Structure formats: C-alpha cells, structure tokens
Amino acid sequence: MNFIERRKWNRLYIGILLCILVFVSLFAITQGSVKIPVSDVFRVFVHRLNYPNDISDIKGSHIFIIENIRLPRIVMASIVGGVLSIVGASFQAIFKNPMADPFVMGVSSGAAFGATMGIAFGLTTNLFGFGTISTLAFLGALGTVFIVYSLARVGTRISTTSILLAGIVMNSLLTSIISLVMIINQDDIARIVTWTMGSFNGASWDQIAKIVLPSLIGFVLLMLKARDLNAIVMGEEDAKNMGVNVELTKKLILIYSSFLIAFSVAVSGIIGFVGLIIPHLFRIVFGADHRTLLPVSFFGGAIFLTISDTLARSLVPNMEVPVGIITAVFGGPFFLYLLSKNKKNMV
Amino acid sequence: MVAAIQIENLKFKYDEDDVLKYINLHVPKGSFVSILGPNGSGKTTLLKNVCHLLKPYEGQIVISDQLVERFKSKELAKEMAVVHQSASTEFDFNVEDVVLMGRFPYIKKFQSESLEDIAIATESMKKTSTLHLKHKTIKGISGGERQRVMIARALTQEPQILLLDEPISHLDIKYQLEILKLCKALNVENHLTIITTLHDINLATRFSDYIILMNHGEIVEIGKPFEVMTKENIKKVYEVDVAIVKIDQFENPMIIPL
Numbered sequence: 001m002n003f004i005e006r007r008k009w010n011r012l013y014i015g016i017l018l019c020i021l022v023f024v025s026l027f028a029i030t031q032g033s034v035k036i037p038v039s040d041v042f043r044v045f046v047h048r049l050n051y052p053n054d055i056s057d058i059k060g061s062h063i064f065i066i067e068n069i070r071l072p073r074i075v076m077a078s079i080v081g082g083v084l085s086i087v088g089a090s091f092q093a094i095f096k097n098p099m100a101d102p103f104v105m106g107v108s109s110g111a112a113f114g115a116t117m118g119i120a121f122g123l124t125t126n127l128f129g130f131g132t133i134s135t136l137a138f139l140g141a142l143g144t145v146f147i148v149y150s151l152a153r154v155g156t157r158i159s160t161t162s163i164l165l166a167g168i169v170m171n172s173l174l175t176s177i178i179s180l181v182m183i184i185n186q187d188d189i190a191r192i193v194t195w196t197m198g199s200f201n202g203a204s205w206d207q208i209a210k211i212v213l214p215s216l217i218g219f220v221l222l223m224l225k226a227r228d229l230n231a232i233v234m235g236e237e238d239a240k241n242m243g244v245n246v247e248l249t250k251k252l253i254l255i256y257s258s259f260l261i262a263f264s265v266a267v268s269g270i271i272g273f274v275g276l277i278i279p280h281l282f283r284i285v286f287g288a289d290h291r292t293l294l295p296v297s298f299f300g301g302a303i304f305l306t307i308s309d310t311l312a313r314s315l316v317p318n319m320e321v322p323v324g325i326i327t328a329v330f331g332g333p334f335f336l337y338l339l340s341k342n343k344k345n346m347v
Numbered sequence: 348m349v350a351a352i353q354i355e356n357l358k359f360k361y362d363e364d365d366v367l368k369y370i371n372l373h374v375p376k377g378s379f380v381s382i383l384g385p386n387g388s389g390k391t392t393l394l395k396n397v398c399h400l401l402k403p404y405e406g407q408i409v410i411s412d413q414l415v416e417r418f419k420s421k422e423l424a425k426e427m428a429v430v431h432q433s434a435s436t437e438f439d440f441n442v443e444d445v446v447l448m449g450r451f452p453y454i455k456k457f458q459s460e461s462l463e464d465i466a467i468a469t470e471s472m473k474k475t476s477t478l479h480l481k482h483k484t485i486k487g488i489s490g491g492e493r494q495r496v497m498i499a500r501a502l503t504q505e506p507q508i509l510l511l512d513e514p515i516s517h518l519d520i521k522y523q524l525e526i527l528k529l530c531k532a533l534n535v536e537n538h539l540t541i542i543t544t545l546h547d548i549n550l551a552t553r554f555s556d557y558i559i560l561m562n563h564g565e566i567v568e569i570g571k572p573f574e575v576m577t578k579e580n581i582k583k584v585y586e587v588d589v590a591i592v593k594i595d596q597f598e599n600p601m602i603i604p605l
Contacts, residue, residue: 002481003443003465096437224456231448233438237431238497241398242504243424243452288438291459 010292017299021078024303028310029070033318036062073203076211077309077323078302080200080264081274083215084108085301086294087257088275089283090222093229093290094250095158098280099338102261103272105148105163106170107141111258111265112195113174114140120185131210131266138262144170145254160342175270197324198271200309211263218260219298225249225256226290233288271324273331274301280338304330351376351508351540352397356406359389359396359564366392368564369406374542374557376507379534381551382544384561385585390544391432393561394512397542398429411507421452427508428501430494432516442488442496443481446472449503471502474537475529491522498529509533511543515550523547527554552576552599560584572599 029041040058044066047055055063084102091100091107102108114136117123123132148170152163175196182192194201228249231239236246278300279293286296305327312323352374359367367389374380382390395401397408399415408415411426418426428449449471450464460468472478475495480488485496494514501509511530515523531554533539545551551558552572560567560575562584568575581589581602588605 003447003460004462007459093438098437227448227451227454230440230444231451234440234445234448235431235433237395237400238429240400240420241424241427241429241431242448243419243421245420283438287444288440289444 010286010296013286013292014295014299017296017303021299021303021306024306025074025078028074028306029066031310031314032065032070033314034062034065036066041066068205072205072208073200073309073313074306076203076208076267077200077305079208079211079215080268080271081278081301081303081305081308082298083218083260083264083301084271084274084305085278085297086219086222086275087260088301089279089290089293089297090229090253090257091275092279093233094253095152095163096233097158097160097163098283099160099164099276099335099342101273101276102141102257103171103270103274104276104335105167106144106174107148107258107261108265108270108272109171109174109178110144111137111141111262112270113144113178114138114262115266116178116181116195120181134210134214134262134266137266138258140174141258141261141265142255144174145258149254194322195269197322198269198327199312199320199322199324200268201320203267207267211267214263215260218256218263219294221256222253222260223291223294225253226294229253229290230288269322269324271305271327273327273335274305276338277331277334278304280334349376350374350409351378351411352542353409354397354406355409357393357396357403357408358405359392359401360404366564367396367403370566372559372566372569374540376540377534377538378540378556379531379554380540380542380557380559381555382542382559382561383546383548383551384567388561388584389564390561391512392564394429394510394542394544398427398510399423424452424504424506426506427510428504428506429510430497430501430512430514432512439484439486441481442477442483442485443468443472445485445496446477446481446499446503449500452504467505468499468503471499474502474533475499489522491518491525494518494522494526495529498526498533502533506539508540508542511541513544513546516546523550530554548576548581548602552602553597576600576602 026038026041030036030038040062043053043055044058044063047053088101091102091105092098115133118133118136148163148166151166152158178196179192228244231242231244232246232249239246279297282296282300283293286292308326309323312321312326315321350373354370354372357367357370358365370393382393384390392401396403446468447460447464450460450468454460469478472481475498477492477495477499480492480496485493515526518526527550530541534541555572557570558572558575559569560580567584568580578589578591581587590603590605591600592603593600
C-alpha cells in the first residue's frame with residue numbers, strides 16, 4: 001500500500017471507529033439499573049429529530065433517563081476518553097517513551113489538585129471566560145508536568161525510571177493532599193473516592209457544554225503539530241535539522257496537553273491508564289504517524305471509556321463503581337506488561 | 348573556488364573546556380570532505396556547530412554565502428541535510444513515511460504531502476536503492492539498510508550540502524563500502540557537497556577529495572588525502588606508527604598500522 005492509499009484507508013478506519021462508537025453508545029444507553037429496549041431508544045432519538053412518530057407509550061421516566069442521564073454520561077465519557085487518549089499519545093511522543101501517560105505521570109492528579117483547591121476555597125468566579133476551577137486545574141497540570149519533566153531529564157535524555165518514579169510519587173502525594181483537603185472540608189469518603197478514582201456520575205449537558213469547545217480546540221492544536229511530532233520521535237537532532245523547532249514544539253505540546261487534561265479532569269476526576277493503553281495498541285495497528293494516530297486514538301479512547309463507564313454503572317447492582325477502578329483493572333496489567341517488555345531499556 | 352561552507356575563527360566551549368579552538372575552514376562546493384581524528388578530538392562537535400545544533404562561542408560559520416544563524420530553521424534544512432549517528436527506532440514508521448519526513452521544510456502548516464513530494468521521496472529511495480524497502484518498517488530492516496533510508500530522507504530535503512556523523516561506525520565492511528560508495532555517487536552525480544566524520548582512515552583516504560585531520564579541538568592539517576595522511580601526521584595525532592603503501596587500484600595510498 002502506498003502513502004496515498006494509506007491516507008484513504010485511514011479515513012475509512014476513522015469512519016469505522018466512529019460507527020463502533022455509535023453502536024457501543026446505543027448499547028450503553030440500554031444498560032444500567034433500568035434496562036431500556038434499544039427500539040425505544042431509537043424511537044426517542046427519531047422523535048427528537050422532529051419526526052412525528054408516536055412515543056406516548058414510552059414511560060416519561062425512561063425518556064428522561066435516556067436524554068438527561070445516560071446520553072450526557074456517554075457523550076462525556078467519550079470526550080474525556082478521547083482527550084485522555086490523545087494526550088497520552090502526545091506525551092509518549094515528546095518523551096519518546098511508550099509508558100508516558102497523563103495518569104502515570106501524575107498530570108491528571110495535578111489537574112485534580114488544582115480543581116480541588118478551587119472547589120475547597122469556593123473560587124467559582126469566571127476568569128477570562130473559563131471557570132476558575134478549570135484555570136486552577138490547568139495550572140495544577142502544567143505545574144506537575146514541569147516538575148516531573150525536570151526531575152526525569154538527564155541532559156537531553158528523559159529517563160524512563162525517573163519519569164515513572166516521579167510520576168508515581170507526585171500522584172500519591174497529590175491525591176493524598178486532595179483527600180486531606182476534602183476531609184477537612186467535611187466531604188464524605190464516598191465523594192473523595194469518586195473524585196480521586198473518577199466518575200461520570202454527575203454528567204450533564206451543562207458540563208458537556210463547558211468541555212466541548214476546549215477539547216476541540218486542544219485537539220486541533222495537537223493535530224497541527226502532528227508532523228512535528230513524527231519528526232521528533234525519530235530523534236530530536238534529526239528533527240532540528242529537518243527544520244522542526246523542537247524545544248518550542250515540546251513546550252507547546254505540554255501546554256496544550258495540560259489544557260486538555262484540565263477540562264477533562266475538572267468534570268470527571270482522575271481516570272487512569274486510558275492514555276496508556278489506547279495509543280499504544282493503536283500505534284501497533286495503525287502505525288506511528290500522528291496524523292492518523294491522534295484521531296484514531298481519540299475515537300479509541302472514547303469507545304474504551306464508554307465501555308468502562310457502562311461496566312462501572314452496571315457491574316454491581318444498585319451501586320456504582322468509580323470508572324477509574326475499571327480502567328485500572330484493564331490498565332494495571334497492561335502497564336506491567338509494558339514494564340516487563342521495556343525492562344532491558346530501563347537499566 | 349566557491350565555498351559551500353566557510354568557517355572563521357570558530358571557538359566552542361562546553362562549560363569551561365575549549366572543545367574547538369579557532370577553527371578556520373573552507374569547504375569548496377561539490378567536494379567530498381572527511382573529518383578524521385581520535386575520539387574526543389572535536390570531530391562531531393565541529394559537525395554539530397556547522398549544522399547549528401551547537402552555537403559557537405566565538406567566530407562565524409557561513410553556509411552558501413549566509414551566516415548560519417541568519418537562516419530560518421526550515422530554510423537551513425533546504426540547504427543542508429544531516430544524518431546523525433543513531434536515529435531512534437522506538438516508534439515504528441514505514442520506510443516511506445520516514446523518507447517523506449524529509450519534505451518537512453517544504454510543507455506548509457495546513458498542507459500535507461503532495462504528489463510532487465511523494466515523487467521526490469520516491470526518487471531519493473531509488474538513488475539510495477531503498478525503494479524495495481518502502482513498505483517495511485524501520486525496525487524491520489538491517490543497520491545498513493536503515494542508514495541508506497536515513498540518507499534517502501536527507502536527500503528528500505533536496506539539500507546542497509549533506510553532513511554525516513560517523514555514518515559507517517556500526518556497520519560491517521560490506522555496508523561500510525556500500526554507504527561510502529553511495530555518498531561518493533551522490534557527490535559526483537548530484538554535485539552534493541559532502542562532509543562526514545569517519546574513523547576508518549583508509550576508507551576516508553579512498554573516498555575523500557579533502558581530509559580534515561583534527562586533534563585536541565584543533566585542525567592539525569587540511570588538504571588532499573596524500574598531503575594530510577603522512578606518517579608524521581598520523582604519528583602525531585594517533586600515536587601510531589604506520590607504513591604508507593601505494594596500491595595500483597587506488598589513486599590514494601593505503602595506511603597500514605605497524
């Protein structure tokens with residue numbers, strides 16, 4: 001297959017992934033404490049598209065669940081999953097390290113830390129159109145990236161061992177502080193767990209409205225750097241001599257990523273491993289070209305997190321498991337597998 | 348003679364150590380130049396100053412009549428391509444993708460590779476005999492093949508000058524010859540100015556128009572191979588006694604360590 005053909009195929013793959021996401025979402029809507037037949041879901045959607053079909057036989061509570069509980073939840077899980085995944089892909093590229101991920105590196109915790117501070121101190125004013133909470137989450141994420149990056153850097157090389165150690169310690173430090181602040185603030189333990197292990201329990205159209213535009217902007221900004229990322233992963237010196245402004249690109253990617261993570265974490269809490277699993281697997285399937293990898297990873301992350309969230313709310317009857325637990329159950333073993341595979345490069 | 352590269356009073360420091368001490372150099376357009384010298388003599392540092400990865404402490408470097416720091420990075424990449432020692436293969440690209448990356452300085456922000464770009468990349472793969480590898484991944488080919496792919500990528504930048512840092516150091520003798528013959532062919536047929544650091548003094552003598560012999564950050568001698576590679580110079584720089592033997596096949600003499 002030559003370059004042009006591959007480009008065509010890649011568009012097809014993106015289309016296929018989008019279809020899978022739609023099917024998964026439809027299935028996810030029917031699942032939960034109340035099972036709703038898929039035909040009812042269809043009829044409600046068709047009705048909403050101004051088609052004059054009769055839905056008077058569907059219970060009002062079901063319509064409410066479909067439209068205002070499950071659908072926003074699925075849309076939000078998709079956006080957050082996609083965002084975590086493209087940020088993971090970008091981190092892996094600029095750190096040239098397949099184990100980089102916003103959660104493993106402590107960046108998600110950094111964002112959550114910023115957001116927690118905002119909530120705890122009641123800073124809910126609007127700043128430049130973005131909420132203070134999101135702004136603080138952004139600063140928290142950026143600060144953590146900076147600390148982990150500085151600790152892991154040896155000259156121009158990034159040590160995998162240091163990045164993992166620094167990330168893990170930052171992670172545990174920040175979640176501890178978050179929990180402490182929340183306890184002092186008299187939040188109950190359940191809320192703390194929900195926040196530090198992620199949940200879409202509170203998903204609403206309002207929240208989606210807040211994250212759609214920033215996520216889209218962040219995605220486009222990353223896509224504009226996709227070719228630069230391709231060159232950088234082949235070697236920074238090579239990239240510089242091909243005309244890539246490597247230092248600037250790396251800084252911009254860290255800023256864009258922190259921006260994306262901030263909005264996602266602010267609405268969902270800390271959800272781990274999505275950014276580790278999806279880009280890694282998709283790089284094997286679709287190749288390393290970031291112009292393809294970023295969009296397919298977005299949809300892959302969306303599908304993965306939608307499935308995880310569906311499991312989270314239907315696995316245990318009448319109880320909700322934080323979605324971060326589900327992703328960790330998949331992601332933990334995957335992380336260990338990567339660790340054993342990369343062992344010889346790390347000593 | 349028109350200069351491809353002109354270096355005047357170049358001085359470079361790592362912290363307080365003078366790694367390069369007042370280098371003066373004139374590389375004629377279309378020549379094949381090898382930089383030789385023991386480890387730590389400053390060969391690679393000199394090369395990295397020329398390609399603007401390192402910034403000199405003093406002095407100036409002129410590339411095609413313009414100071415190197417005046418170039419925008421993309422403009423410099425159109426003038427000069429560099430093959431560094433070890434490109435990472437952590438991320439697995441197709442050979443064709445890697446070669447196409449050489450079009451980076453030509454493609455604008457919202458564009459992607461045109462048919463013309465693909466044709467140029469294909470041409471570079473033909474010149475480097477890597478066209479048959481184009482669907483393979485960069486991990487799945489041998490060291491010698493990978494080095495040829497890197498040269499193909501450099502050619503895709505359509506440069507006037509090609510710099511290579513130890514292009515043959517990890518290869519066996521078959522590939523060493525193959526890579527240098529390829530460079531020579533590009534030099535002769537495409538009038539590419541080539542500057543390469545090398546360890547093998549015999550291969551350097553055989554393929555180069557000029558040799559720069561370096562030691563302790565200084566140029567010991569610069570000139571035609573037979574002028575530079577004398578018993579005395581080699582003794583001075585490498586601390587090794589050698590015999591110099593003329594073989595009919597080659598224009599330049601062979602150097603045999605004693």
